[in-house]
Amino acid sequence: MPAAASPAPAGIVIENTAEATYDDGGVTRTVTSNTVQVRVNELLAVAAASLDSGPLTVRAGPQVLSFLVSNSGNGPEAFALEVITAVAGNAFDAALDSIAVDSNGNGTYDPGVDAVLPAPSVTASLPAGGTQTLFVIVTVPEGVADGAQSAVTLVARSATGTGAAGTVFPSAGEGGADAVAGLSGGTATVTGQMVASASTISLVKWATVTNPFGGSTAAPGATITYGIRATVSGSATVDDLVINDAVPANTRYVANSLTLESAPLTDAAGDDAGEASAASIRVALGSVPSGTSRTVTFAVLIEE
Template identity: 50%
Template sequence: MERGFSLRTTATAGVAALLLHAVPAHAGGVAAGTLIENTATASFSANGASRTVNSNTVSITVDEVIDVAVASQDGAPIPSAGATTLRFLVTNSGNGPESYKLTVDPGVAGNDFDLQIDKLAIDTNGNGVYDEGVDTLLASGAATPALDPDGSLNILVVGTVPAGAADGGSSKVKLLAQAATGSGTPGTVFSGAGADGVDAVAGLSGADDDDAGEIVASLASVSLTKSATVADPFGGTQPVPGAIITYTIAAAVAGSGSATGLRVSDTFPTSTTYVANSLTLDGSALTDGTDSDAGEASVTGIGVDLGDLAAGTTRTVSFRVTIEN
């Protein structure tokens, strides 16, 4: 009598391919509610006959993993003297549909001032700017629409720098997203609360996440006032061919703090020719070339670097052009 057998298992509904091949994971992996079925098979010989026998089929339904990721989209602190908008991305990193309760916290420890929160909104058209009547307003703590796995929402936090904020002071604003199903330590189970009635399980994020954007108060403002005087070839002030126009640009810094890296530029008007070496700063001559002084003149216009100016400072740039004959 010959005896011998082999044992193998068969995964149905394409699960074998999923388990045996490296498939890039998206969101929380296999979708919540997916049925995983597996049957073992034994083959053997008895009295010269080959036989097979199957085990019972074991079925497991994949639970829903609830996860979320929140990321600031601004990249660097935003300078602002008044109204400002912070941008965030909220992503469903779980394996089932989920909505998220969003909460804005402007009172982050270490802030020099706290931003006054005016609006929390879904950036419906994705342009990074709050558009009245287009973007969807949310109350702080309200839930978003359900997001599919890997789905994201662009979120805008609109606020105002409060009066009394010191120039250069910084403020962080935190956006917290919590799964509407619930949150807790990773592995926390919410019985029957997942997709199609499966259990929901808090993922690595604990089903909540937050990130912060930052504002820097930049309270200085700059105004430019430009004027012109005309000297014609006859000793008058008529703008006739051959007349010389002197342009004067006053750059004034107001508010508090300072304006940094201030540069004044102007383009020569059509039908005029620049008068060489006529560029001045506060009445002192500047060379036309690009060199160690603050200004330069090209064939198209002038540029003068004023540097960092404290509030209350005014600098004056002037140059001349001739109306062409």
């Protein structure tokens, strides 16, 4: 196919003139026809697409979906935006916070930089063929199950008007010419997908008693070694996981007995992941990927 030229701009006049030459007794004569003129009206057409490469993995809290709205008509046009979060088939519905435009054009939502569109959310006028990246910021509710899915629909409508294909909006187009709804009726609808990622943490604690006489009787003077294993399951990494445990009454913490994954930790705060005092122990595990576990141990002495 020949190079796809951009559509004829709204408001231009297409003119056609034919010229004839003929022989008139040895003299070549030229005749020009009248010029016929056709004015191009404004076509209202819009396309919308999701810019996310697939379903967004989300957790409770704010999430950003990215969309592209394109003016596929032939005149400058603004588009009114509507976001629908309650979509049939959703396992959960997010709540709409705001719609923002990619003000700095970097394709990433920058809070405070990318301008939020106040309601009613209408884009700036986009030139024919122009596009606008949009961010839809939603809040995912607490308590969503791991793997639960949710769709968010963005609808973009020509600000001049929408209607069945061919609907004419008299004098509403560029330059005062009529505007005409294109095949999509001046409306575009696109859906972004989210899939919830949640994790559960299981803690298992056990105790081993050893007494100075080589047995396992929990008597004064015996040592109790506690083990705590945290296991993360689900699809998400858990961040900032911290294990706290109190030193039981009538026992005394055994100095420098704290370990993480069998490696000793000091009792002092700040020099490693662990800290211990007469009252309690604390180990900061940081980010723990799903499907892994961390084991902490410490020892106490049963007071006499």
